Amino acid sequence: MEDKNRLTFRGSMFLSLIPVGIFFGFCIVLFVVFKAFNMEALAAGGFIALLIGGLFCKSYSKFWDSAIRGISSVTSVSVIVIFFVIGMFSGLMKQSGLSGGFVWLANSVGLKGGAFVAFVFFATCVVSTATGSSIGTMFTAFPIFYPAGLLLGCSPMFLAGAIVSGAIFGDNLAPISDTTIASASTQQFRDGRVADIGGVVSSRLKYSAVAGAISLVLFAVLGGMGGVYQGGAIEAAADPKSLVMLIPVAVMLIVATKTRNIFQGILVGLVLGTATGLALGLFTPADVFSNDAANSVATGFLVTGVANMLGTVGLVISVFGIMGVLADAGMLEYLVDRILGSRMARTARGAELACLLGVSATTVIFGGVTSASILTFGPVLNKIGTAKGIHPYRRANILDGIANSLPAIVPFMSVFVFIGVACTGLSPLAVAGGTIYAFALFATLLVSIITGWGRRYEGPKGEAEKEEPAQAK
DSSP: OOGGGOOOBSSOGGGGGHHHHHHHHHHHIIIIISOOOOHHHHHHHHHHHHHHHGGGBSOHHHHHHHHHHHHTSHHHHHHHHHHHHHHHHHHHHHHHTHHHHHHHHHHHHTOOHHHHHHHHHHHHHHHHHHHOOHHHHHHHHHHHHHHHHHHBTOOHHHHHHHHHHHHHHHHHHOTTSHHHHHHHHTOBOTTSOBOOHHHHHHHHHHHHHHHHHHHHHHHHHHTTTTOOBOOOOOOSOOOGGGGGGHHHHHHHHHHHHHHSOHHHHHHHHHHHHHHHHHHHTSSOHHHHSEEETTTTEEESHHHHHHHTTHHHHHHHHHHHHHHHHHHHHTHHHHHHHHHHTSSGGGSHHHHHHHHHHHHHHHHHHTTTOHHHHHHHHHHHHHHHHHHTTBOHHHHHHHHHHHHTSGGGGOTTSOHHHHHHHHHHOOOHHHHHHHOHHHHHHHHHHHHHHHHOTTOOEEOTTSOEESSOOGGGO
């Protein structure tokens, strides 16, 4: 960093953390006191934190110069563009009514008790992976599956946990989710290239699959505990045709993974999905893009998909602004030096364990808002991992996986838990305790870090190597 960009504060460098503290306080007020869960409010908190935090800098104008540098970085702009593009595909999936197809399937098979809880976990995994929206999946799945599950003898605790678990699964794995994009975009190769989303997702699948399989079995075994079967059918619109929309999702995932280009994957998936939905009558051309003459506005899922991303984009802008301030104040450099200089970080395993603790603490501080915590700690992990020669894919997987595991479901400090409480009336401890996938994913990644399973190092040209570089030992 050039000296002319160095920020000085009225006291010490640690005052640069004031925006982070204010944002943390805003999360507490928003989630605990107001019980409001929307990205627009979080974005407002981020900008308020910047406005107030600048007062503690010796130069208010230089403070905002640093914030703007962070916002205008290549990583920030890339994330914003990707969010707008994936918003259209997410809108397509929501318009198609994919969840209704799973309702029909559950009714047809006659599932109940633990089997139904396991099915709900699987269904929400698919929906959240297809839409890339964990919060959207929860608000869709709870009204459909939770009341029905109670009638079918499911445990309220594990039924709620299955829905939250499925939502987190997609948030962690989907190439169009905000956390996948954020975790990949904050990790760079040695030549400055950002880690491609396709490569990150393909290397991440093994961790999600192991944790998902463990969760599926446990939900099937434990899901009927305490439940009372009352009979009855699921009262919700159910159309089996919507299950065909899994084909565009699969094609999108394959193209994005094979080409290592998320934009190409989204283009193919969007075109194929739109054609399929229109052919099956799942929606009309007016649902894709049309004019509302009465209100003089354009409508359709292409428009609403972009509009629904505005809150998330606002949050990204505010967080990158905070990161710009921390970088120019020297705080990020300080954290990296402290971690790399510790005894724990003498090896790649120790460095990964240190980053596990860092990601966990950041996620808890941000109230389980995983995208914000990933964007905040991502640059720190990027520098630590680069110093140890750890491959960007591996770093992105640790960053995203840990953020979407136990730290994301801490009772009284988690947006996921609070949404589950609001939709069910259960206690925060019950919702968090039933979210088996978060426990399984954390355990899977911890074992991976300790044993070295899946650890790869970056070769001279960015390729993955098994052996640790000599200079990093």
